[in-house]
Amino acid sequence: MAKLYSKKNLVPTQMKPKKEVISFLLNYSKALYIIKVADNSFEIITN
């Protein structure tokens, strides 16, 4: 069988982050409330 000498592509074309990361981000977004009072902003994360 012929040997392939071409370089193996180290970065696959379709790379995606872990499902856990996406899930965390969506939950974080749902839980996050930012309240602005005058010049200050308060971040509140609800459970």
Place this chain on the structure above:
Amino acid sequence: MIANIQIPDALLVQDYVAGNEDALATLIKRHESKIYGFIYSKVSDRDVSNDIFQDTFIKVINTLKSNSYNEEGKFLPWVMRIAHNLVIDYFRKNKKMPLYRETEEFSVFSIITDDSLTIENKLIADQVELDIRKLIEELPEDQKEVLIMRMYKDMSFKEISEITGVSINTSLGRMRYALMNLRKVIDKHQIILTN
């Protein structure tokens, strides 16, 4: 899915800012491979890429939720810029102790070498050291004194001049003559002092 593609990013951002959490999911799904691929192309580590991807979107979420985002640029270039900055931060943090992982095309041993001497080289180094000591012993007393203080005791010429009671220039001169005399003896007897 088709409906999602048709909605522009700017509109999804507006929706999200207005409280529609699904808009964020659509935005992430639409751009995740581009952003993650970009990060991975820089750091070449899946775990680190996931961390940076997460940090990138935490910044995106915070900015959007605090209404600090203005739609001057496009959404994707903006997120890419955040990711790029976080990649730079990652490399800055790891500058002192970079992490190398072995891949098919990269062996860690190509950058890690054992600089310590082999037994044979150590024996040679010890012999050279001994020879130099013997040669130094042959020098005139004043030159030997300066050379030992400078090379073995790591003293400055100022300190040497204070201890020996001569000027700095005299100390420098003695050091110069000591080295010249050593060279002369080495050349004359063709002594090899290399490891």
